[in-house]
Amino acid sequence: MKHLLLSLLLVGLAASAQAQTQPAPAPKQPTVLRPGHMQAQRTPATNRPDVPPQFPGGAEALGEFFALNVQYPEAARVKQITGSVLTAFTVEADGRLSNATVVKGLSPECDAEALRVLALLPPWKPATRKGVALPVQVQLPVPFANSQIVEIEKSKTKVKFE
Template sequence: MRLTYLTLLLAAPLAAIAQTKPVPAKAPVVLAPGNMQLQAGGGAENRPDKAPSFPGGEEAMGDFFTQNVQVPNKAKQARVTGDVLITATVGTDGKLINPKVAKGLTPECNAEALRVVQLLPAWQPATRRGVPVPVLVQVPVPFDNAGVTKFELDRKVPRSAKDAPGLN
C-alpha cells in the first residue's frame, strides 16, 4: 500500500508536466508607417504633438552656422571636415539647455560647436496638446572647411547618370 501511495505521489506531477502544451510564440510587432496605431489615452505624457523648430527652418540654421562657426586653425591645417553632433534639450521657453557633444571631430571643433550652439536664438518649443514641453534634440554643427579645395580624381560616373536624358 505504501508503495502504491508513493508511486501515485511521484506520478501525479510527472503526468501534469507531460500534459502541458508548449505556448506558441507571438509574432513580433513591426512598426511601419501603414502599421502604426494611436495609443489609447493619447500616448506617453512627454511625447509632443508638434516637434520643436528653429526659426526660419533648416536653411536659416545653416546660414547661422555659416556666419558664426569659426573653423579652428588646427582643424584647417589638418583639413578636418564633418559635423559635430550636439544633443541639447529645447526647453519650454525655446532655449537650448545642457548642450553636450554626442559625436565629435577634434577637441577644438567640439569646443567651437558648443560655443556656437549656445549662441543659437530661441526655438519654437515642442508642444503637447498646445502646452510647451521640453524635448531632446540633436543639432549637427558643420565643419566643412570651405577654404580647403578637394579634387575628386578618377571619379566614375554611375551608369544611371550616363543613361539619364539630357546628360549625353
C-alpha cells in the same frame, strides 16, 4: 505519495530556476526627434509632440546662423579635418536650450567650438502637444569644413517655413 511530493518539488524548483535566468527588460530609450522623421502619435500616453521644436526662421536661418558663427579651428584647418559634430540638447518648454552635449565628435577643437556655438543659439519655438509646450531632446549636426573644399551657395529663391 512520496514520489508525487518529490515530483512537485522538482517541478517547482525547475520553474523558479527558469524564472531567475530570464533577462531583465532593456530600459526604454529617449525619443529623439530629427527633421523628416516625425511620426504620427500612436498612443496618447506617450510624450511625443504634435509639433516639433523649430529654430526661429527655419532650417535656412539655422544654416545662416552656423555660417556666421562657426569659427573653423586652426588646428582642424591644418589637419584638414572636415565633417560635422553631432550634438544633442533639450529645447525646454519656454524655448531655451539646455543640456548641450557632443554625441559624436570630430576633433577636440571642433567639439569645443560646436558647444560654444550652441550656447549662442537664440531660444527656439518649443515643441507642443495638444497646444501645450513641452521639453524635447534634439540632435543637431554642427558643420565644419575648409572653405577651400566646400562652397556654400545661397539660394536665389526664398523658402517659406511654417
